[in-house]
Each structure stands twice: as structure tokens, then as C-alpha cells.
Amino acid sequence: MTDIPNDADARRAVPPVICYPTDSLPAADMSLYAAARTTLTSVSQVIVPPRDAAVIEVSAGQFLRIHSVQGPQVGDLNLFSADDLSEQFYSGKTRALHGTHVTAGDRLWASFPNMRPMATITHDTLDWYGIDEFGGSVHDVIGTRCDPYTGRLLTGTDYHHCCHSNLTRALAAHTGLSIHDAETHVHDVLNVFMCTGFTRDTGQYFMKASPVRPGDYIEMFAEIDFLAVLSACPGGDCSSEHSSDAAACYPLEMEVLRPADGTLDRWVPPAKNKYDRSHGA
Numbered sequence: 001m002t003d004i005p006n007d008a009d010a011r012r013a014v015p016p017v018i019c020y021p022t023d024s025l026p027a028a029d030m031s032l033y034a035a036a037r038t039t040l041t042s043v044s045q046v047i048v049p050p051r052d053a054a055v056i057e058v059s060a061g062q063f064l065r066i067h068s069v070q071g072p073q074v075g076d077l078n079l080f081s082a083d084d085l086s087e088q089f090y091s092g093k094t095r096a097l098h099g100t101h102v103t104a105g106d107r108l109w110a111s112f113p114n115m116r117p118m119a120t121i122t123h124d125t126l127d128w129y130g131i132d133e134f135g136g137s138v139h140d141v142i143g144t145r146c147d148p149y150t151g152r153l154l155t156g157t158d159y160h161h162c163c164h165s166n167l168t169r170a171l172a173a174h175t176g177l178s179i180h181d182a183e184t185h186v187h188d189v190l191n192v193f194m195c196t197g198f199t200r201d202t203g204q205y206f207m208k209a210s211p212v213r214p215g216d217y218i219e220m221f222a223e224i225d226f227l228a229v230l231s232a233c234p235g236g237d238c239s240s241e242h243s244s245d246a247a248a249c250y251p252l253e254m255e256v257l258r259p260a261d262g263t264l265d266r267w268v269p270p271a272k273n274k275y276d277r278s279h280g281a
């Protein structure tokens with residue numbers, strides 16, 4: 001280790017500054033969503049089998065619920081604009097704006113250049129969890145997704161039912177793209193129900209048994225038409241390991257619901273980002 005400077009303590013004592021204060025973001029009209037969600041009726045459902053993925057189409061103005069069914073299970077979620085697969089959920093920017101974990105009131109942001117909210121989280125039955133003594137919390141945007149490449153590096157074996165592969169197969173089947181073309185669209189996820197954090201001493205990404213139980217759900221309002229692709233992670237509740245068939249795994253359910261006519265009259269769909277894209281050139 002290099003020499004510690006004399007003013008090390010003073011440098012460490014500098015207080016942090018929030019990178020992206022969200023006060024000036026376009027505000028989500030949560031009272032509008034709260035009123036609309038009291039009128040919901042179910043439109044469609046799909047069961048996501050364990051160690052596999054499924055797709056559901058959600059129209060702007062509808063709500064998507066992801067339900068825990070049968071047993072504790074985490075899910076890896078990708079969102080794609082229905083019109084353009086290149087507009088997709090941007091986990092990193094969502095994290096920069098809202099923090100390492102998301103809950104009701106937070107928005108799921110789209111990639112550049114549109115960078116508009118794809119969805120607004122409107123209800124989360126795990127919002128009571130908060131941040132635990134280990135620094136863990138639920139619904140993370142810090143993990144990427146379990147994948148066979150990292151598995152290959154770490155264990156030297158090929159496992160084909162990681163979330164990355166599950167999402168790839170489901171997107172290919174839904175769109176007609178080849179497996180290799182579909183794979184290029186799979187992106188960093190929202191880890192639904194997953195309980196994670198960074199260790200205080202080494203800063204390492206950790207997971208722990210998800211507090212989710214059957215009956216829990218997270219709900220989001222669709223700000224644009226999108227495809228939701230969800231993998232039921234081979235890690236199950238992620239209490240021990242993933243990227244294998246060792247963990248107990250359960251299905252998840254995605255459900256699309258629509259509010260009553262007239263409840264969204266005040267709603268303004270999000271505009272695409274207004275940056276002129278000249279980049280100073």
C-alpha cells in the first residue's frame with residue numbers, strides 16, 4: 001500500500017453530494033395512478049416457468065403486475081419499446097437517478113436517445129423492507145443478470161438456463177429473431193424481488209434470501225407500449241447460488257390490467273428526450 005497522506009482523515013470526511021437530485025425531474029402524477037389503480041380489471045396473464053422466461057405485451061395506459069406465486073422466487077426483467085427493440089430499459093441510469101433499489105414512485109427509464117420513463121412503479125408489497133442491517137434491499141438495479149459467460153469464467157462449465165439465456169430464448173421466440181440476434185438486445189435487468197447490496201468491508205455485490213412470499217407483487221404503469229420479458233432466475237430466492245439447477249425454483253406470473261375509461265384523462269404520455277443530439281460537433 002502507498003503512504004497514507006497526512007490529511008487522509010480530512011479528505012475522507014468530505015460529505016457526499018447526491019449526483020442527480022431528482023427534484024427537477026418531470027414529476028410522476030402518483031395521485032392519478034393511485035385513482036386509476038382502484039379500477040383495474042385483468043386483461044391477460046402469463047406464467048413464467050422456473051428457470052425459463054416469458055413475454056407479455058403491455059400497452060401505454062395499462063398496468064403490469066409481477067406476482068410471486070407458489071414460493072419465494074426472484075425475476076430478471078427486461079423492457080423493450082414495442083415499436084423499437086433498441087429503446088430498452090436502462091438499468092444504469094435508473095440506478096443513478098433513483099438509487100440501487102427501486103420501489104413505488106420510482107420510474108424505469110429508457111436508453112438513450114429517448115431517455116423517457118417506460119414505466120412508473122405504482123405499488124410494491126415489499127416496500128416495508130427498506131434497507132436492512134447488511135445494506136440489503138429489494139428490487140435491485142445493480143446486478144446485471146446471471147449469464148453463461150460469467151459462469152463459464154468462474155466454473156468452467158456451460159449452463160443454459162441463466163436469466164440471460166432465458167431472456168434471449170423468450171425474446172427470439174416472440175419476435176422471430178434468431179437466437180444470436182435476440183441476444184444482442186438483452187440488457188441489464190430490474191432484479192424483481194431480489195434482495196441485494198454491497199458488503200460494507202469489501203464493496204462486493206451480495207445477495208440474500210428474498211423476503212418475497214406468494215401473494216406479493218410489484219406493479220408498474222406503462223408510460224409507453226412495451227414488451228416485458230421476465231426470467232424466473234435459476235437462483236430461486238437467491239439464498240445460496242444461481243447459475244445451476246441446485247436452488248428450489250418457482251414460477252412467477254405477469255398480469256396486465258387496465259383501468260376504467262376516463263381515469264387517465266389527465267395523463268400526459270412522456271415525450272422523447274429533447275436533447276438535440278448534435279454532441280457539439
Ligand SMILES: [Zn+2]
Nearest residue numbers: 146163233234
Ligand atoms: Zn438470474
